[in-house]
Each structure stands twice: as structure tokens, then as C-alpha cells.
Amino acid sequence: MATENLSQEEVPENLKKQLALAVRSIEWCYAIFWTISSEQPGVLKWGDGYYNGDIKTRKTVQAEELNADQLGLQRSEQLSELYASLSAGETNPQAKRPTAALSPEDLTDTEWYYLVCMSFEFNVGQGLPGRTLAKNQTIWLCNAHQADTKVFIRSLLAKSASIQTVVCFPHLGGVVELGATELVLKDKKLIQNMKTSFLEVPYPNVSKIPDQINKNVRNDNGLVHHQVSVPETSLNELVEYPEVNICSPNNGSNDFGAKQPNEELNIVEDIDGEACQMQSWQFMDDEISNCVNNSANSSDCISQTCDNPEDTIAVSNGKKVTDNEMHEAQEFNQKKLNSSDSRGGDLHYQSVLSTLLKSSQQLILGPYFSNSNKVSSFISWRKDILSSSQILQTSTSQRLLKKVLTEVARMHENCQLESGKRDGKRDGLSKPAIDDIDRNHVLSERKRREKLNERYLILGSLVPSGGKVDKISVLDRSIERLRELEKRIEELESNSDVGMLESRTRIKPCDAIERTSDNYGTKKNGNSKKPLTNKRKACAMEEPRTDNGCSLLRDSSTDNITVSVVDKDVLIEISCPWRESVLLEIMEATSKLHLDSQSIRSSNTDGILSLTIKAQFKGSKTASTGLITQAIQKVIRRY
Amino acid sequence: MENSTQESNLRSEICVTYDSPYPIYAMAVSNAAAASASTHIRRIAVGSFIEEFNNRVDILSFDHDALSLKPTPSLSFDHPYPPTKLMFHPTPATSAANILASSGDYLRLWDLRDSSIEPISVFNNSKTSEFCAPLTSFDWNEVEPRRIGTSSIDTTCTIWDIEKGVVETQLIAHDKEVYDIAWGEAGVFASVSADGSVRIFDLRDKEHSTIIYESPQPDTPLLRLAWNKQDLRYMATILMDSNKIVILDIRSPTMPVAELERHQASVNAIAWAPQSSRHICSAGDDGQALLWELPTVAGPNGIDPISMYAAGAEINQLQWSEVQSDWISIAFANKLQLLKV
Numbered sequence: 001m002a003t004e005n006l007s008q009e010e011v012p013e014n015l016k017k018q019l020a021l022a023v024r025s026i027e028w029c030y031a032i033f034w035t036i037s038s039e040q041p042g043v044l045k046w047g048d049g050y051y052n053g054d055i056k057t058r059k060t061v062q063a064e065e066l067n068a069d070q071l072g073l074q075r076s077e078q079l080s081e082l083y084a085s086l087s088a089g090e091t092n093p094q095a096k097r098p099t100a101a102l103s104p105e106d107l108t109d110t111e112w113y114y115l116v117c118m119s120f121e122f123n124v125g126q127g128l129p130g131r132t133l134a135k136n137q138t139i140w141l142c143n144a145h146q147a148d149t150k151v152f153i154r155s156l157l158a159k160s161a162s163i164q165t166v167v168c169f170p171h172l173g174g175v176v177e178l179g180a181t182e183l184v185l186k187d188k189k190l191i192q193n194m195k196t197s198f199l200e201v202p203y204p205n206v207s208k209i210p211d212q213i214n215k216n217v218r219n220d221n222g223l224v225h226h227q228v229s230v231p232e233t234s235l236n237e238l239v240e241y242p243e244v245n246i247c248s249p250n251n252g253s254n255d256f257g258a259k260q261p262n263e264e265l266n267i268v269e270d271i272d273g274e275a276c277q278m279q280s281w282q283f284m285d286d287e288i289s290n291c292v293n294n295s296a297n298s299s300d301c302i303s304q305t306c307d308n309p310e311d312t313i314a315v316s317n318g319k320k321v322t323d324n325e326m327h328e329a330q331e332f333n334q335k336k337l338n339s340s341d342s343r344g345g346d347l348h349y350q351s352v353l354s355t356l357l358k359s360s361q362q363l364i365l366g367p368y369f370s371n372s373n374k375v376s377s378f379i380s381w382r383k384d385i386l387s388s389s390q391i392l393q394t395s396t397s398q399r400l401l402k403k404v405l406t407e408v409a410r411m412h413e414n415c416q417l418e419s420g421k422r423d424g425k426r427d428g429l430s431k432p433a434i435d436d437i438d439r440n441h442v443l444s445e446r447k448r449r450e451k452l453n454e455r456y457l458i459l460g461s462l463v464p465s466g467g468k469v470d471k472i473s474v475l476d477r478s479i480e481r482l483r484e485l486e487k488r489i490e491e492l493e494s495n496s497d498v499g500m501l502e503s504r505t506r507i508k509p510c511d512a513i514e515r516t517s518d519n520y521g522t523k524k525n526g527n528s529k530k531p532l533t534n535k536r537k538a539c540a541m542e543e544p545r546t547d548n549g550c551s552l553l554r555d556s557s558t559d560n561i562t563v564s565v566v567d568k569d570v571l572i573e574i575s576c577p578w579r580e581s582v583l584l585e586i587m588e589a590t591s592k593l594h595l596d597s598q599s600i601r602s603s604n605t606d607g608i609l610s611l612t613i614k615a616q617f618k619g620s621k622t623a624s625t626g627l628i629t630q631a632i633q634k635v636i637r638r639y
Numbered sequence: 640m641e642n643s644t645q646e647s648n649l650r651s652e653i654c655v656t657y658d659s660p661y662p663i664y665a666m667a668v669s670n671a672a673a674a675s676a677s678t679h680i681r682r683i684a685v686g687s688f689i690e691e692f693n694n695r696v697d698i699l700s701f702d703h704d705a706l707s708l709k710p711t712p713s714l715s716f717d718h719p720y721p722p723t724k725l726m727f728h729p730t731p732a733t734s735a736a737n738i739l740a741s742s743g744d745y746l747r748l749w750d751l752r753d754s755s756i757e758p759i760s761v762f763n764n765s766k767t768s769e770f771c772a773p774l775t776s777f778d779w780n781e782v783e784p785r786r787i788g789t790s791s792i793d794t795t796c797t798i799w800d801i802e803k804g805v806v807e808t809q810l811i812a813h814d815k816e817v818y819d820i821a822w823g824e825a826g827v828f829a830s831v832s833a834d835g836s837v838r839i840f841d842l843r844d845k846e847h848s849t850i851i852y853e854s855p856q857p858d859t860p861l862l863r864l865a866w867n868k869q870d871l872r873y874m875a876t877i878l879m880d881s882n883k884i885v886i887l888d889i890r891s892p893t894m895p896v897a898e899l900e901r902h903q904a905s906v907n908a909i910a911w912a913p914q915s916s917r918h919i920c921s922a923g924d925d926g927q928a929l930l931w932e933l934p935t936v937a938g939p940n941g942i943d944p945i946s947m948y949a950a951g952a953e954i955n956q957l958q959w960s961e962v963q964s965d966w967i968s969i970a971f972a973n974k975l976q977l978l979k980v
Contacts, residue, residue, distance in 0.1 A: 025782060380946050381947045383943065398880065398905045413773065
């Protein structure tokens with residue numbers, strides 16, 4: 001008897017009902033029928049499905065109460081519609097979907113999983129359904145949500161949906177997949193029930209089979225007539241246990257010709273007394289065809305299946321446990337199965353998700369976290385984990401963050417020399433906003449400062465730079481330069497001695513500047529406590545600076561040393577604040593430098609000593625202008 | 640697992656710690672692998688937070704294989720006042736040219752070479768006015784790496800062209816101090832401020848800005864902003880003294896898409912996942928770093944995080960770099976920790 005030749009796209013009409021019954025009877029979450037696609041032979045795709053899981057939002061047009069059956073069917077239909085509309089890639093699905101239709105936000109995670117499954121396709125041999133079909137065996141996957149994606153391509157999707165158990169078995173040329181949100185241990189009875197309910201035949205015509213089976217049960221070496229060149233597979237590979245029956249899709253043959261790997265034997269052996277159970281797994285193709293044609297009596301079916309397990313329970317209970325344990329161990333030991341297409345499965349999964357989900361407007365499930373199997377520093381979040389690391393909040397909240405935003409700014413502002421501006425040290429977080437009047441003032445103040453700075457820049461560009469570009473140095477250099485230039489003019493006008501001039505001009509500007517900056521540099525740091533003596537010589541200052549820059553300015557105007565050397569003649573001009581014995585010290589210093597003072601002219605005005613010394617080098621040793629200057633500076637600075 | 644003992648129980652393979660001699664705040668992960676070593680070494684810059692003039696920026700080497708985090712003494716430099724933010728060049732041309740930017744008083748660029756760090760330039764915001772308003776934060780545009788946007792307490796945001804060394808534009812962004820800035824596209828950025836608003840600016844139309852969110856209590860400052868680089872529709876921001884993270888969709892202004900409220904104290908830092916558009920990490924004063932996954936539909940009780948980590952002290956900084964998307968770096972007290980995701 002031939003298997004009913006299903007045209008690939010067609011799924012028997014009552015399949016949905018059968019799926020529904022099957023899934024409801026075991027109270028699992030969903031049932032899917034994967035069928036061989038007509039366009040792509042060798043590819044399994046969505047045939048039909050029934051969703052029996054949690055529903056979040058009901059959307060019905062009718063007001064009447066539907067019974068559970070109808071509700072479930074309706075839900076499944078709605079989900080199918082939703083999938084169709086989403087995959088059509090409408091940009092505005094909301095507009096087109098009728099109000100009673102579902103939209104993505106109405107779905108629970110499990111429904112979403114079911115929906116996304118509609119997009120999947122499996123090559124024969126790939127993925128759970130594919131492998132089921134290829135090997136013609138039932139595959140029972142526990143902990144689907146934690147499975148390696150190579151084993152179970154949709155594992156991450158399952159994780160979000162909390163699908164923990166997935167079972168696939170070949171049926172009618174396709175694969176039936178059942179899924180549950182609880183962890184259900186492998187239970188052959190369950191499968192047997194499923195099939196029975198599907199096929200609606202309580203007992204297959206197994207009359208001729210038992211003998212054969214029994215024979216095989218004891219046969220260690222593989223089943224002679226069951227054939228197949230299935231190599232010895234190790235226990236580790238065991239996820240699937242053999243499908244004894246064989247609804248081999250491609251050959252509608254009658255025999256058991258199932259590929260029965262040796263694992264079966266292992267199982268079988270454990271279950272010594274379970275011949276009857278084995279029996280019930282075996283369905284012949286004719287029964288299948290019977291089942292298909294049989295549209296009624298599903299309820300009969302179920303009651304009959306109930307009978308079955310009871311028979312076997314007594315026999316097999318004890319063994320069952322060990323068997324289950326073994327299988328569990330095997331399942332948990334799953335190594336990567338040789339699924340070369342698993343990578344492709346990943347990509348498919350992701351690409352489908354992304355296209356599907358991009359059309360949705362809400363926040364949606366995104367690509368998974370790549371941490372499924374790895375160790376992580378993070379632990380799962382639980383609501384009851386109170387902050388037992390009781391960080392006692394003695395300090396303010398967000399203390400460091402607030403500091404970064406405000407205190408650092410304050411530090412910088414304090415550092416700014418021109419701190420004449422708002423002493424609104426802005427604790428910006430608690431201060432009210434500046435009102436308009438203040439703001440105007442601030443703006444005009446800012447403009448004034450901008451003007452000042454412009455002029456400083458110009459001045460700075462006029463005098464040669466010695467490295468320091470701050471305003472004080474600019475001013476100092478300007479003063480120096482002016483004085484130099486004045487002297488030059490004087491000399492040019494009064495003295496036409498070329499030599500003198502040359503030597504004078506040979507004073508490199510940088511020397512002069514270095515001197516002065518050095519002077520001020522050290523003074524700046526050490527001098528802050530010195531009282532201001534603002535007496536200045538004629539000095540072109542734009543604006544009197546009364547803030548803390550003043551102490552520095554005093555230095556710039558009152559300390560002045562000019563040294564010029566021509567052959568052996570040295571001319572030293574000094575102006576510095578007068579103090580007792582400064583003159584004496586300077587003279588000592590000059591004599592230490594082998595200078596013979598020939599004439600000294602000094603005057604003391606307003607506390608400033610101005611001194612002119614003409615000297616000559618005695619002996620051959622000559623000191624450079626720098627040396628002389630330094631020496632004198634030391635003296636002057638020494639208090 | 641008890642949180643208090645979690646730290647001690649952590650195995651070293653999932654958590655790498657560096658103890659700094661001083662408190663740290665600013666942190667950045669280099670986008671270029673260290674030139675000399677294998678590609679398993681990643682450089683991390685850490686800025687100190689000492690309330691004085693002298694602060695330091697240290698460069699640490701994180702070895703993925705050996706799971707070690709060590710400082711390189713030769714690559715350590717002084718920084719005036721604490722750096723408010725550190726960031727590496729998003730797309731360094733060669734592994735040798737590794738540029739680090741720091742903000743504080745000015746925006747500074749530093750060249751990170753194998754054995755030394757050289758300052759490249761200092762960008763002074765205002766050449767014509769006598770002071771430069773200190774910078775609270777900045778962001779380096781990944782699409783246009785010559786653009787850096789800085790935010791300042793003088794209510795302005797300045798966009799620099801660092802290759803030319805000039806200001807591209809300066810906008811008065813808010814009514815009050817601007818606390819954070821983030822780039823979306825090449826010419827679009829968003830900023831948050833003490834005035835409690837998130838505004839988006841487009842450089843092509845500088846006259847106008849879009850307010851996409853305002854804090855419910857008027858004038859509650861928004862302290863930090865993060866723009867989801869995987870899905871530019873979404874942004875996250877945190878408020879002052881609040882344990883909420885507000886997720887915003889720029890297409891629906893004023894209404895937050897979600898408010899994540901599971902921290903037990905104020906939130907200090909947020910970072911979107913670089914590899915996934917639906918995940919975000921946050922850290923706060925409760926010492927917890929929470930990983931969230933934003934779902935399709937939120938349950939009636941709000942969104943719960945998917946996982947968490949408890950450090951021993953308030954976590955002040957959080958960085959999740961694209962180049963090492965399986966490690967999250969956090970800073971708390973004097974420690975820098977790298978957590979495996």
C-alpha cells in the first residue's frame with residue numbers, strides 16, 4: 001500500500017486538527033508540521049501548525065465565547081496571518097491590518113517563537129526537522145533553550161520563548177515537531193501517544209512484527225534485516241533514538257526498513273520486557289494511510305492510546321528510569337553533531353529575524369548575546385537580590401559624576417588668572433539660571449576681555465618671542481624692547497661709535513628676554529607675598545592691573561639690568577629696588593668677575609636705585625654679558 | 640549568590656582588575672591593537688580623579704589571553720586637573736598612530752606611541768576671549784573622524800575640525816550647562832543639559848534644534864547621554880539623582896519608549912551594546928552593573944535586567960567598546976575592572 005502521495009504543498013486538511021489534538025492531549029505548547037517544499041525539493045518548510053501556548057492578548061471579532069478548541073485554532077490562524085503580513089514587508093503594517101488582527105506587541109515570547117518558526121526552512125539533514133527526516137528517527141531534545149545552535153538552530157529563539165523541550169518525528173513525508181515550555185524528559189510513551197493520536201489507530205497491525213522485533217531485541221549485532229549500514233555510533237551522539245517504524249517518505253515501502261542504528265539496541269536491551277512497547281511504535285504505512293483518510297474518531301484514538309501506556313508502565317517503569325537517565329546523560333553530552341549546515345542555519349535565522357523584525361515598529365527581540373555557553377562575570381538578575389553589598393550612601397548620590405561635571409570646571413576657573421569674572425563659581429546644579437541683566441553684563445564683560453586679548457596678541461607678535469606666550473611675558477618683553485630701542489636711539493643720536501653700537505646691538509634680544517623672563521619667572525613663584533610697590537618708571541601700560549598680577553608687574557618695571565661689553569670695557573646699568581648694602585654687594589660681585597670699576601654713578605629715587613658702572617676687565621679673563629648679568633641678578637634678588 | 644562575596648568568589652578568568660594608586664574616572668579603550676604585541680593586547684587609557692592640579696593618565700595593557708591588566712609606566716602622562724573624558728581615535732589609520740583625546744580645560748590630543756606619549760595639540764575654545772569654558776564631555780565622530788564635538792558649561796557645544804585645528808562651528812546649545820554630547824551621524828549630534836532637555840542638532844541646519852525629551856520635573860538636569868550606534872533611533876539618558884534610565888526613540892519625541900528602573904540608587908553611566916541594538920548596560924551608586932535587553936513588549940511591571948554584576952563600591956564609569964564587545968569595563972573607587980559579558 002502506498003503511502004498517500006502527498007503533493008508536497010498540500011497538507012491534509014485535518015492535519016491541523018490532528019496536530020491540535022496531539023498537542024493538547026499532552027498539553028504541550030505547539031505542534032508544527034514541516035513539509036517538503038514544492039519549489040525546492042529537499043527542503044523542509046512550514047506546512048501547518050497549531051499553537052497551544054500562552055496567549056497574551058486575545059483579539060477576536062466575535063463576541064461569543066469559543067471553546068478551547070476553537071480558540072486555539074483561531075489563535076494559530078491569527079498568528080499565521082500576522083506572519084504573512086509581516087513578511088510581506090509592509091512598512092506600515094498597522095494601517096493595513098484589521099483591528100482584530102494581531103500585532104507584534106500582542107504576542108508572548110512563545111507566540112513569537114512560533115511565528116518566527118514559520119520562516120524557517122531546513123534542508124534535509126539540517127536542523128532538527130531536517131535530521132529527523134534524513135534519519136527517519138525521532139529526535140527528542142531536552143533543554144532546547146540551552147542547546148548549541150549547531151544542534152538546534154533555533155536554540156536562542158527557544159531561549160527567549162522558554163521552550164525547553166522539542167521533539168521531532170517523521171510523519172507523512174514530513175516532520176512533526178512538538179514543543180513544550182517545560183522540561184519534559186524523554187518519554188517514549190509520549191511519542192507513542194502522539195503517533196497514535198495522529199494516526200488514530202490504537203494498535204497497528206503489528207502482528208507480523210513482534211517476532212521480528214523480539215528476535216532483534218536480543219540481537220546484539222545489528223539487525224540483519226533491518227539493515228542498514230549505520231555505523232556504530234557512540235553513545236555520545238545520542239539524541240535521537242530510533243524510529244522503529246518507518247514512515248519512510250520516499251519509498252512508501254512497507255517494511256520496517258528503518259535505519260536502526262545500534263543505539264536502539266542499547267535501549268532495547270534495557271527494556272527487556274518492553275516488547276509490547278516497541279510494538280506500539282511500529283506503524284506501517286498502510287496504517288498511516290488509513291489514518292490520513294480517517295477523519296473522525298480522534299477522541300477514540302486518544303482513549304485508546306491511554307490504554308497503551310498503562311500496559312507498558314508496569315513492565316517498564318523500573319527500566320525506564322535508568323533508560324531516561326542514560327538518555328539524559330547522552331543528551332547533555334551532545335557534542336556538535338555533524339551538521340555542516342548549522343552555520344548556514346545561524347545565518348538564516350539571523351537574516352530572517354532581521355528582515356522580519358525590521359518591519360515591526362516596536363522594540364523587538366534582537367540578536368542574541370554571544371554568551372550562551374561561556375562563562376560570564378554577570379549572573380542572572382533576580383528581583384530579590386537586594387543590594388546586599390550595602391553601599392551605604394553616606395555621600396551624595398552620583399557624587400563623582402557631579403564632581404566631574406562641576407568641580408572640575410570650578411578648578412579650571414579658579415586657575416584662570418583673569419578671574420575677575422563671575423565669582424559665580426557655578427555650582428551649576430543648584431544655581432538658578434542667570435537672568436537677562438546678568439547675562440548682558442557678562443556678555444559685555446566678555447567683549448571687553450576679548451578686546452584686551454586681541455591687543456595682547458598683537459603686541460606679542462611685535463616683540464620676538466622667547467618661548468612664553470602668556471600675557472605677562474608679552475608685556476615684559478615689550479617693556480624691555482622699548483627700553484632697548486630707546487637706548488639705541490639715544491646712542492645713535494649722541495654717539496657715532498660704530499663699535500659701541502655694534503656691540504650693543506649684538507646683545508641678542510633673546511638674551512635680554514631670557515634675563516627678564518627668568519627674573520620674573522622665579523620671582524613670580526617666590527614672590528607672591530611681596531608687598532606691592534607700584535612705583536614704576538615710565539611704562540606704557542594699557543590698563544593698570546589691580547588684581548593678583550600686580551606683584552609680578554612690580555618686578556618687571558623695577559628690576560633692570562643692562563650690560564654691554566666692548567673689548568675690555570664693560571658698561572653696566574642697573575635699576576633695582578634699593579635696600580641697604582645692595583650697592584656694596586653689587587660692587588663685590590663685579591670685582592669677583594675680574595672687573596675693575598672705573599666709574600660709578602648711582603641715584604636713588606623713589607626707593608629705586610639706578611646704578612651705572614663703567615668697568616674694565618683686569619687680566620685676560622673676560623666674562624660674558626650673561627654671566628655678569630646673572631651675578632648681579634643674584635645679588636639683587638638676595639634679600 | 641551573595642553579592643558581598645561575589646567579588647571574592649569571582650574567578651580570575653571572568654574578571655580582570657587593575658588597582659590604581661588614585662581614584663579614577665575617565666576611561667577609554669583603544670581601537671587599535673598594540674602595534675608591537677600580538678593582537679590580543681588592547682590598550683586602555685585611565686584618567687585619575689584627584690581634586691588638584693596634578694592628575695595623570697595611565698595607559699594599561701589588557702592581554703586577552705593572559706587576562707592581565709598592567710600599566711605601562713613609559714606611557715603615562717600628566718594632565719592638568721582631572722580629565723573629564725578620554726577617548727581614542729575611532730578609526731586609527733595604522734596601528735602605530737594611536738591618538739587619544741582628553742577633555743578638561745581644553746580639548747587635547749595626544750599621540751600614543753610604543754614607548755612614549757607626545758602631546759599633539761591643544762584646542763583652545765576661544766582664542767579671542769580670555770578664558771575657555773571647561774569641557775564637561777566630548778564625542779569623536781566615528782563616521783567623520785576629523786570631527787570632535789565638545790560640550791561645555793558655558794551652554795555651548797563646539798565642533799572642531801581636528802585635522803585643520805579649527806573650530807568648525809560653535810552653537811549655543813542649551814539654556815544651561817551642557818553635560819554630554821553624542822554623535823549620531825556624520826553631521827547630527829545630540830546633547831543633554833542642566834536644563835533637563837535632550838536636543839538634537841543637525842549641522843546642515845544650525846538654526847534649529849529638536850527637543851526630543853524633557854525631564855518630567857522641570858529643570859532636572861540630565862547628566863549623560865548615549866546614542867545607540869546599532870540602531871540610531873534609540874538613545875538613553877540618565878537624570879540627576881535618579882535611578883531611572885530613560886530610553887528614547889527619536890521618532891517619537893517627548894515620550895520615552897521605556898524607563899528602566901531597577902537600580903537601587905542613582906545611575907552613573909550607561910552604554911549601549913556595540914554588537915546588538917537591543918542591549919544596554921548601566922552602572923550606578925548601588926555598585927551594580929545591570930545588563931538589560933529591551934524586549935518587544937514590556938511586562939506590566941516594567942523591564943527587568945537580564946543579568947547583573949555587583950562591585951564593591953559605587954560604579955562611576957562604564958565603557959563597552961566595539962573592539963572588545965565581550966568585555967565591559969567599569970571603574971569604581973580606585974579600581975578598573977573588566978567584566979566578561
